[in-house]
Amino acid sequence: MTHRALLALGFAGVAVHGVLAVVAPNAAGSGVLYICVAALAFSLVLARGIRVADERAVWLVLAASQGLWLLGDLSWEVLGDPAFFSVSDGIYVLSYVAQFAGIGLLMRARLRLLPGARWLDGLVVGTTAAAIVAAVLVEPIRRAAGDEIVEALFYPTLDLAVIVLIAVPIGMTAWRPGRTLGWLAGGVTLIAVTDVLYAGQTIDNTYVEGSLLATLWLLAYTAIATAAWQPVERRTFDADPRWREGIVPGVCGFVAIGVLAAAGVLDLGNGTVLLAAVAGSLSGLRAAVVFRAHMRLLHRSRAEARQDQLTGLPNRRALIDDLEGVVADGAPVTLAFFDLDGFKLYNDSFGHAAGDALLQRLGGRLTGAVGDAGRGYRLGGDEFCVLLDGDGAAVSDVLDACGQALREHGDVFAITASAGSVAIPAEAREAGDALRIADQRMYARKAERRGPARMQARDLLLAVVRETEPDLDEHNGDVGRLARQLGDHLGLEGDDLDIVVRAAELHDVGKVAVPDEILHKPGPLTEDEWQLMRQHTIIGERILAASPGMAPVAELVRASHERWDGGGYPDGLRGEEIPLGARIITVCDSFDAIVSDRPYAVGRSIREAVEELERCAGGQFDPQVVGAFAELVRSGALGLGVQHA
Numbered sequence: 335m336t337h338r339a340l341l342a343l344g345f346a347g348v349a350v351h352g353v354l355a356v357v358a359p360n361a362a363g364s365g366v367l368y369i370c371v372a373a374l375a376f377s378l379v380l381a382r383g384i385r386v387a388d389e390r391a392v393w394l395v396l397a398a399s400q401g402l403w404l405l406g407d408l409s410w411e412v413l414g415d416p417a418f419f420s421v422s423d424g425i426y427v428l429s430y431v432a433q434f435a436g437i438g439l440l441m442r443a444r445l446r447l448l449p450g451a452r453w454l455d456g457l458v459v460g461t462t463a464a465a466i467v468a469a470v471l472v473e474p475i476r477r478a479a480g481d482e483i484v485e486a487l488f489y490p491t492l493d494l495a496v497i498v499l500i501a502v503p504i505g506m507t508a509w510r511p512g513r514t515l516g517w518l519a520g521g522v523t524l525i526a527v528t529d530v531l532y533a534g535q536t537i538d539n540t541y542v543e544g545s546l547l548a549t550l551w552l553l554a555y556t557a558i559a560t561a562a563w564q565p566v567e568r569r570t571f572d573a574d575p576r577w578r579e580g581i582v583p584g585v586c587g588f589v590a591i592g593v594l595a596a597a598g599v600l601d602l603g604n605g606t607v608l609l610a611a612v613a614g615s616l617s618g619l620r621a622a623v624v625f626r627a628h629m630r631l632l633h634r635s636r637a638e639a640r641q642d643q644l645t646g647l648p649n650r651r652a653l654i655d656d657l658e659g660v661v662a663d664g665a666p667v668t669l670a671f672f673d674l675d676g677f678k679l680y681n682d683s684f685g686h687a688a689g690d691a692l693l694q695r696l697g698g699r700l701t702g703a704v705g706d707a708g709r710g711y712r713l714g715g716d717e718f719c720v721l722l723d724g725d726g727a728a729v730s731d732v733l734d735a736c737g738q739a740l741r742e743h744g745d746v747f748a749i750t751a752s753a754g755s756v757a758i759p760a761e762a763r764e765a766g767d768a769l770r771i772a773d774q775r776m777y778a779r780k781a782e783r784r785g786p787a788r789m790q791a792r793d794l795l796l797a798v799v800r801e802t803e804p805d806l807d808e809h810n811g812d813v814g815r816l817a818r819q820l821g822d823h824l825g826l827e828g829d830d831l832d833i834v835v836r837a838a839e840l841h842d843v844g845k846v847a848v849p850d851e852i853l854h855k856p857g858p859l860t861e862d863e864w865q866l867m868r869q870h871t872i873i874g875e876r877i878l879a880a881s882p883g884m885a886p887v888a889e890l891v892r893a894s895h896e897r898w899d900g901g902g903y904p905d906g907l908r909g910e911e912i913p914l915g916a917r918i919i920t921v922c923d924s925f926d927a928i929v930s931d932r933p934y935a936v937g938r939s940i941r942e943a944v945e946e947l948e949r950c951a952g953g954q955f956d957p958q959v960v961g962a963f964a965e966l967v968r969s970g971a972l973g974l975g976v977q978h979a
Contacts, residue, residue, distance in 0.1 A: 337563045340378055344556045347371035352549040364544040365411065368552060372407060375555035376400040382562040389443050393562050396436035400555060402429035423488075430492045434499060437518070441503045444514070444566075456503060458616045462586040463501035465593045465609035467494050467526065469602045490533055493526030517561035524554035587617035642712040644690055645697030653711045653719055657765045661758060666725045667708070669768050670733055670755035671776040672700075672740050674716035678829065679885055680747050692742065692749070699739035707732045718751075719772075725757035752780035809926055814839035816922035816963075819972055823962050824918070834915035837890035841919050844874030844891070868903045871895050890915040894923065897954045917956040921947060921963050924955070940967065 348371060354364050379400050383393035406425035413422065500519045504511045511519065528550040535541035593610035596602060640652035648656070660667045674696075681689035693716070700710040700718055707729065708722035720736050722729045733755060740751035754775030762768035817838035821831045859867060871892050878888035893907060893916035900908030928943040938946075944964050951960040966972050 337378060337381065340374060341556070341560055341563065344371055344374045344378070344559060347374065348549060348552045348556055351552055352546060355544060355546045355549050359542050359545045364548075368544075368548055369404070369407065369411075371552045372400075372404050372555050375552075375559040376404050378559040379562045388566055389440070392436055392439040392443055395432055395439060396558065396562070399429045399432035399436055400558065402426070402432060403555075426489070427492075430496065433496060433522070437496070437499050437503075437522075440514070440518070444503070444512075455620060456501075458586045458613060458620050459504055460498040460501040461609055461613035461616055462589050464494055464498045465590060465606060465613050467497055468606040468609055469593055469596065489529045490526065493522070493529050496522045497526055513564040514561050514566075517557050517564060521554045521557035521561065524550060524557065528554065586613055587621065590614035590617060642697075642714075645694050645712045647697050647701065647710055647712040647718075649711065650713045653713065653721065654765065654769075656709065656721055657768065660721070661763070661765050661768070664759060665723070666760070667758050668720075668722045668725045668729045668733070668755055669758060669772050670720050670722070670736065670753055671713075671772045672718040672720075672736065672751040672753050673776055673780055674718075674740060675750045675752055675780065676748055677716040680749060682886065683747065696740050696742065696749075700736055703735040703739035704732065710736070725760060752776055754779055809930065810839050810842055812926045813841065813919065813922045816925065816972065817918050819966060820918050820922060820959070820963055821915070823966055823971075824914070824959070826914075830915075833886045834890065834918055836884075837887045837894070837915060838919045838922060840874065840878065840887060841891050841894040841923060842870065842874070843877055844870035844872065868895070872904050889913065890919060892916075894919045896920070898951075898956050899953045902954075912956075914959075917959050921955050921959050925963065944968070 347367060351364060351367050351371060354367070358364075376397065379393055380397035383390050383397050386393075402425055406422045406429060409420075409422040409425055413420065500515070500522050503515055504519060528547055531550075532541060532547055535547070541547070590610045590613040593602070594607065594614065597607045597610065640648055640655070642649045657669065677689065677692070680692065693712070697710070697712055697718070700720070704710045704720055704722070707724075708720055711719040711721070713719050718740060720733075722732055733753070737751055737753055740749075742749045754772045754777070756762050756768050756771040756775070758768050762771055814835050818831065818835045821834045826834060871894060875888045875892040878884040878891055890913055892904065893912050896902035896905065896907040896912045896916060897920075898909060898912070898917070900906055902912075925943050925947060928946055929937045929940055931937045944967050947955060947960045948964060951957040
């Protein structure tokens with residue numbers, strides 16, 4: 335807080351000096367006030383360098399610049415108005431040297447890790463700023479200086495160099511210098527403007543000590559002191575949007591052209607023309623760098639759009655483009671689709687990271703199996719594809735090798751691949767037809783391979799339920815049929831829908847372990863009996879999990895009695911923590927229970943059952959699933975008759 339109070343005091347001193355300069359130029363005490371405010375600004379910069387370790391060297395060097403300038407002012411006051419080049423001038427020159435060094439150190443500390451193009455941005459802005467300052471400030475002094483041109487242009491030229499130096503980091507930050515560079519740039523620019531005005535008044539013999547020019551110098555010193563106490567901002571600008579890259583060269587290029595055009599009309603001098611020409615050339619070079627970078631980005635984007643990022647194989651877009659090309663050529667080729675069997679279980683068991691690593695390995699093997707005979711693709715998920723030159727017997731060995739490449743076995747898992755192929759143009763003359771046929775054949779083969787094993791496990795468990803609890807068998811079948819229609823209505827398909835249906839048919843399989851006196855008790859259950867009853871979902875999960883192919887079904891069975899509000903069992907899952915399949919089963923199971931006769935209750939009508947589901951939506955049931963079920967019932971899509979009417 336101390337430095338803020340001193341800065342406020344400094345600005346107050348500047349204001350007082352400004353009022354005195356207007357009311358009574360060179361009034362008694364104005365010189366003392368000038369020295370006091372300048373000394374305060376110097377002290378603040380020096381204190382920043384001494385008290386704060388971060389960037390200490392920067393602010394000690396800039397404090398030296400301020401101190402030397404103050405010493406030059408004191409020397410000027412003591413020695414009067416000596417001829418050029420005096421002791422005071424020598425001290426001022428040393429001040430400029432320190433200022434150059436301090437700004438350079440600040441750039442090094444604040445602007446780290448910037449790409450090389452950003453340095454070019456800085457040079458573009460620096461030379462453009464130099465051309466503007468030369469045209470607007472320095473050139474009028476040059477024309478008016480006459481024989482004293484060296485003396486008149488000495489300090490404006492040094493100021494021009496400082497402005498160029500401070501403009502470089504501003505250009506590097508894409509016009510976002512931050513508060514420190516902003517205050518510093520304002521201070522040195524104000525010094526340059528004041529020096530030019532001083533040089534002009536000196537030539538005209540109109541300079542008056544203690545005038546507003548002295549106030550402007552004080553304001554510049556105080557601005558530099560303010561810069562010293564701004565928060566440290568180290569900026570890399572790595573995340574800048576690419577559209578920003580065109581702003582710097584574009585604006586500076588137009589400005590440089592404008593200065594060159596004005597030079598032809600106003601005779602701005604060779605120096606201004608040279609600076610504007612350099613700025614324009616650098617701007618053009620920067621624009622070329624931007625164009626090249628954008629073209630490289632465009633080419634990379636096009637390549638990435640045709641490449642699967644996980645495996646590095648060409649993707650579906652690349653396949654369609656390639657397929658359309660070979661169809662147009664008319665040469666015989668073979669398109670084959672492959673879908674992994676067992677990948678979902680592998681992914682669920684070992685995690686997505688292991689699943690991704692498996693896909694990468696299989697993708698590499700597929701590329702090796704294809705070799706020079708064609709090209710392999712990953713279409714997404716666990717689907718791969720190959721496009722081979724030739725058809726029939728010519729590619730049969732390669733197709734077999736591709737199928738073998740997409741296999742992997744372990745102690746507790748087995749990954750294989752179902753395949754479907756089509757010969758082009760013998761079996762399909764259009765790219766769309768070829769894709770459809772290969773896809774259909776692949777899924778037909780997949781169904782043949784997985785159907786018997788899954789259905790055997792399902793049929794075995796249903797037979798056990800049928801022999802032990804015939805009533806449950808009928809109930810489970812009803813719930814399975816409802817779950818299939820509701821799941822289909824909610825957008826489930828393929829494996830996902832099949833898992834939900836099997837889980838619905840087997841959701842009560844764990845009740846075979848519940849004693850009959852509890853399962854068929856006509857009255858309310860005791861708390862101990864409820865505790866035993868609630869174990870049936872866990873028992874069902876254990877029974878189903880004994881078969882690796884039933885693991886996804888076991889997960890849904892365990893969660894089939896969870897509640898949307900978290901009050902269910904066995905895990906107290908809430909909301910979307912409950913798998914969608916389990917939420918579907920819960921609604922279908924409850925509906926069938928409501929409309930069915932039980933030892934302890936008479937079944938109610940379909941209309942009453944739907945109303946009960948809707949009443950409990952948001953508590954026991956997922957509101958979205960209940961809404962979909964009610965829609966199916968009321969539309970008659972479930973084929974439940976007209977009891978709801």
